[in-house]
Amino acid sequence: MAKVFNDEIQIRLRRNRDALAISGSMVIALSIWDIIKLYIGLFLGEETIAQLIGTVMEQSGSAVIGTEYEKTVSVFLWVMILLMIQLFSVAVFLYHLYIGLNAFRDGRQTAGKQSNFYIVLTVFSTVFSGILLILNIMSLSKPSDPNQNVDVAFFVMEVTTLINYIYILTAVRTIRKLEKAEKR
Known part of the structure; x- marks a missing residue:
């Protein structure tokens, strides 16, 4: 009887570990979507970077720097903003890469030392994704939104991302419970 129970635990462990590894890979893939979404919002959204730079230059450009340097300052602002966006994109990717790789390693049992910090980050990401989902629903409820298809x-x-994070947390919790039951 104990052998059958142990085999059942092994099957469930394997299934949940596979799910955790696949969900970890999905986090990495979805991070690329987050970066694309960032660029779509900044270049095609309601207020694009070009509009923001144009507004800054209109409000204080000519009076402060003079018309002869206006083009140079505009190019400088573009370079600085694009550099900040690139740095932010790299940070977002590395954040998701950390969560995804640790979930993948935990699922495949290839992690040298088991880290639980990625679980904390996954909880934070789940909450943040839920907030973004609520904001997205509010955005969809606007009747005359020109960006309806993008929204x-x-x-x-966002729904896919939230489900994936919840699935990671569920798989980790189930794996921990099954590992404890297996030791008994």
Whole structure:
């Protein structure tokens, strides 16, 4: 009887570890979507970078720097903003890469030392994703939004992201419980 119970635990452990590894890979793939979403918002959203730079230059550009340097300052602002966006994109990717790789390693049991910090980050990401989902629903409820199609795509991806994070947390919890039951 103990052998059958142990085999059942092994099957459930393997299934949950596979799910954790796949979900970890999905976090990495979805991080690329987050970066694309960032660029879509900044270049095609309601207020694009070009509009923001244009507003800054209109409000204080000519009076402060003079018309002869206006083009140079505009190029400088573009370079600085794009550099900040790139740095932020790298940080977002590395954040998701950390969560995804640790979930993958935990699922495949290849981690040298078991780290639980990625679980804390996953909880934070789940909450943040839930907030983004609520904001997206509020954005979809606007009757005359010209970006309706983009908002629907964002909504679908946010739902997918939230489900993936919840799945990671569920798989980790189930794996921990099954490992404890197996030791008994």
